[in-house]
Amino acid sequence: MAEEPDPEAPRDSSEWLFSFGVIADIQYADLEDGYNFQRNRRRYYRHSLRHLQSAIEEWNKEGIVPCCVLQLGDVIDGYNAQCKTSEKSLELVMDAFQLLQVPVHHTWGNHEFYNFSRDYLTNSKLNTKFLEDRIIHHPETVPSENYYAYHFVPFPEFRFILLDAYDLSILGIDQSSPRYQQCLKILKEHNPNAELNSPQGLCEPQFVQFNGGFSQDQLNWLNDVLKFSDTNQEKVVIVSHIPIYPEASDSVCLAWNYREALEVIWSHKCVVCFLAGHTHDGGYSEDPSGVHHVDLEGVIETAPDSQAFGTVHVYSDKMVLKGRGRVPDRIMNYKKELL
Numbered sequence: 430m431a432e433e434p435d436p437e438a439p440r441d442s443s444e445w446l447f448s449f450g451v452i453a454d455i456q457y458a459d460l461e462d463g464y465n466f467q468r469n470r471r472r473y474y475r476h477s478l479r480h481l482q483s484a485i486e487e488w489n490k491e492g493i494v495p496c497c498v499l500q501l502g503d504v505i506d507g508y509n510a511q512c513k514t515s516e517k518s519l520e521l522v523m524d525a526f527q528l529l530q531v532p533v534h535h536t537w538g539n540h541e542f543y544n545f546s547r548d549y550l551t552n553s554k555l556n557t558k559f560l561e562d563r564i565i566h567h568p569e570t571v572p573s574e575n576y577y578a579y580h581f582v583p584f585p586e587f588r589f590i591l592l593d594a595y596d597l598s599i600l601g602i603d604q605s606s607p608r609y610q611q612c613l614k615i616l617k618e619h620n621p622n623a624e625l626n627s628p629q630g631l632c633e634p635q636f637v638q639f640n641g642g643f644s645q646d647q648l649n650w651l652n653d654v655l656k657f658s659d660t661n662q663e664k665v666v667i668v669s670h671i672p673i674y675p676e677a678s679d680s681v682c683l684a685w686n687y688r689e690a691l692e693v694i695w696s697h698k699c700v701v702c703f704l705a706g707h708t709h710d711g712g713y714s715e716d717p718s719g720v721h722h723v724d725l726e727g728v729i730e731t732a733p734d735s736q737a738f739g740t741v742h743v744y745s746d747k748m749v750l751k752g753r754g755r756v757p758d759r760i761m762n763y764k765k766e767l768l
């Protein structure tokens with residue numbers, strides 16, 4: 430287990446344990462290049478599939494293949510819905526993932542809901558809940574079926590938790606449902622704009638339609654899993670499409686109730702890092718409690734001559750993100766309570 434995965438990495442006394450891959454915001458569509466809403470970032474809809482394929486080739490070729498890949502959401506672009514190519518595009522992306530030698534854990538982002546209903550996603554290949562681990566005699570750590578979240582153990586004493594950042598959202602749900610009405614009420618209470626995607630003039634600019642949040646039910650479940658991890662000296666990685674820490678994201682691209690999620694996380698010692706996508710520009714910050722927040726650079730806004738993915742090497746005292754192309758390297762030391 431002590432073999433060094435990266436021959437160029439500085440050698441130190443820490444022991445390498447395992448590695449995993451990360452990739453975000455592929456947003457594939459068979460379309461010419463376009464731009465983001467502000468028209469200041471180019472989007473490479475067609476080339477994003479090539480970027481994914483080359484990431485998979487590189488992961489498969491790594492000396493020690495990562496144990497799994499975390500796909501941080503927005504796998505195909507919302508334009509597919511307008512072009513009626515949602516299923517075809519999803520199939521192409523899934524065919525690419527099929528070539529990966531290890532399991533992929535899929536997170537759901539806003540573009541999943543532009544293309545598919547929640548019910549459709551639940552029955553699709555983007556539902557990787559079958560990869561979850563159950564903790565015997567701890568029913569409180571079993572997630573509800575009302576949201577798409579689960580946890581798994583890729584390596585002894587490490588628990589990964591996938592969160593559903595659109596658990597509170599008006600995307601992907603039937604407009605006649607009580608849940609839709611409840612979420613629309615929350616959104617409108619914080620956003621008086623006629624265009625609910627617009628953050629203009631908001632004191633809490635994250636309250637836009639293309640974001641979402643975590644229900645109390647999901648936060649209670651997260652709290653119970655983290656309590657178990659604390660008790661059992663586990664180290665935890667949390668994965669969500671939407672970021673929750675303002676210093677690592679722009680103020681618009683945060684989860685509606687990011688403060689509540691932070692409160693839960695900060696009441697436990699076990700969390701090492703929070704990995705998210707959504708912002709496309711990327712970001713990083715270590716919060717005052719020592720949790721590392723990484724917002725991964727999005728594939729969709731990555732020029733053909735660059736790349737956007739990474740491999741996280743997990744050691745006994747830290748995690749090291751080795752980024753490719755636009756994704757910078759990050760060293761995430763464990764808090765002293767975890768050593």
Ligand SMILES: Nc1ccn([C@@H]2O[C@H](COP(=O)(O)OP(=O)(O)OC[C@H](O)CO)[C@@H](O)[C@H]2O)c(=O)n1
Pocket residue numbers: 465466503539540624626627628639682707708709
């Ligand atoms: N200020 C804005 C921003 C966006 N919109 C509209 O909202 C929809 C989603 O936007 P889009 O940029 O496609 O969402 P992404 O998930 O790709 O990116 C998230 C962040 O924007 C990245 O910085 C779309 O219909 C936009 O037109 C808006 O109305 N006002």
